[in-house]
Amino acid sequence: MNNVYQEGKDFAKSYILPFTEMTDKESRFPEESFKKLGEKGFLKLLIPKEYGGLGKGLEEHAQACLAFAEACSTTALCYMMHNVALMCIQTHGSDELKRRIFTDVIEDGKFLALAYSEFGSGTHFYIPEMTAKVNGDYTTFTGTKSMVTSATYASYYLVLAPSVEEGKINNWVFPLETRGLSFDMSKWNGLGMRGNSSGPMHIDHVTLDSSFRIGVEGSGQEQVFNVVAPFFVTGLGAVYSGTAMHMFEVASNHAVDRQYPDGTTLANIETIQVHIGNIYKHAAAARAITLEAARAGANGEADALAKILTARIVASEAAIECGRLAMRVGGGKAYNKSLPTERLLRDAYAGQIMAPSADVLAVWLGKALTGQMIP
Ligand SMILES: Cc1cc2nc3c(=O)[nH]c(=O)nc-3n(C[C@H](O)[C@H](O)[C@H](O)COP(=O)(O)OP(=O)(O)OC[C@H]3O[C@@H](n4cnc5c(N)ncnc54)[C@H](O)[C@@H]3O)c2cc1C
Structure with missing residues (x-):
């Protein structure tokens, strides 16, 4: 490839x-x-x-x-x-x-899927409240993960659980068929991302040996910071800039195709041209910073973290703004769902709240830029 x-x-x-x-x-x-x-x-x-x-x-x-x-x-x-x-x-x-x-x-x-968030710690998913009791080489887990995308469809779930070392966490792999694991799919009713199957996962005295732990004891935080963060946050930037680009495509095609009785189209109207230009501007900027962040991250450049955080914030905001403008271009046809614009706008709203949320990341970005510790 x-x-x-x-x-x-x-x-x-x-x-x-x-x-x-x-x-x-x-x-x-x-x-x-x-x-x-x-x-x-x-x-x-x-x-x-x-x-x-x-x-x-x-x-x-x-x-x-x-x-x-x-x-x-x-x-x-x-x-x-x-x-x-x-x-x-x-x-x-x-x-x-x-x-x-x-x-x-x-x-x-x-x-694979990520079963990290819990009802208690919410957006601060790196602070698991579930329990992990160690007995020799075996650990028994109990708790609930709140929103697990691809639940029941993925074959392996990564689970963050407390380590025996005070204040540390571990990253485990739970195979789907593990005894004591169950899902409550009736609880997934998202505004958007409706096919995600992001239901809760119940962990009822699940026992696994240490071969299912990823990395050495207590290495969870390091994995969250060095692996999950760059791939997840850049990935979210890509998902939401792609969503914004999809909105541009839908809105611009509609502007060209929608004809009035006198033969003119929406695309002939200056205000619509400005909206289309603004949709493209936001989507293209989000895509550009996301690809640049990925490049900087892949090369280990000094400002990669700041770029990655920026990409995800810009993309989440761009997707919502593009959706708002695309609804104006789409008019009644968008509102009445004969265009996919409203679906894309609903999908876009997940961007600002998925952990670490856009608000949390805005704080992290400020910390990264001023040399402060990020949790
Ligand atoms: C579509 C979708 C798919 C998801 N898939 C997964 C998944 O596969 N795996 C997984 O583990 N989780 C997943 N989640 C869960 C998600 O990552 C969050 O953990 C969850 O949405 C947090 O919800 P909450 O109501 O508990 O948030 P809360 O923690 O109650 O936060 C509520 C709001 O307050 C804000 N807030 C909280 N603390 C701060 C702070 N310190 N500074 C600034 N703002 C703050 C947050 O930004 C948030 O908007 C998914 C969520 C969505 C929407």
Whole structure:
């Protein structure tokens, strides 16, 4: 795969777009698209070549998420989380864990999800309240994760739990079929991202041996900061700038196509031209800073963190602003849902609240720029 963005666009046209509307309308996980993501190699994008993957990194992760989000925000978001989870296994997992999970992804099209947030600590997902009791090589877990995207569809769930070392956390892998694991899918009724299947996961005395822990005891925070943060936050930037770009496409096509009885179109009206220009401006700026953040992150540049945080904030805000303007361009047709604009606007609203939320990130950005500690 040489040009991940273009190959992602081609893939999305054939295997994502046909399901996008149904994904939202029926609040249905994009299973068909995920099956194809496996068959066409996208699920193994970040798996190292020596394990049979494509060996790509942060830049290609952003490109793939962007390309998919330009067709379906839900599919892009679920895919993005799979990549983040894979990266934790890749950077910190034991060879045994890598072989098991990478083989399942490559040979059986299995995928991963993040079960981090809890009802109590909410947006501060790196402070788990669930319990983890250690007995020799075994740990027994109890608690509830509040919103788990791809719940019941993913085969492996990364779970943050307290470490035996005071104040530290661990990152674990829970296989779907683990005894004591259950999901309550009746609780997912999102405003947007309706196909995400983001229901709670109940963990009732789940017992696992230490081979399911990713990395050494107490290394969870380090994984959250060095792996989850760059891949997740850049990935969110890509998902929401892709959503904004999708809005531009819908609004500009509509402006050109919508004809009045005298033969003129919406695109002939100056105010509409200004709206289209502004939608493009916001979407293109979000996309540009996201790709630049991914490039800086991949090269370990000094200002990468600031760029990554900025990208996610700019993209979340751009998607909502593009949606607001696109509704004005779309008029009654957008409001009455004959255009997908309102769906895209509903999807866009998830951007500002997904942890770490845009407000929390705004504080982190200020800290990063002034040399303060980020939690
Ligand atoms: C579509 C979608 C998919 C999701 N998928 C997953 C998933 O796969 N895995 C997962 O683990 N979680 C997932 N989540 C959960 C998400 O990441 C958050 O943890 C969750 O939305 C927090 O909700 P809450 O009501 O508990 O927020 P609260 O913690 O109650 O926060 C409420 C509001 O207050 C603001 N706030 C709180 N503290 C601060 C602060 N210190 N500074 C500034 N503002 C603050 C927040 O920005 C937020 O908007 C998903 C959420 C959405 C919307």
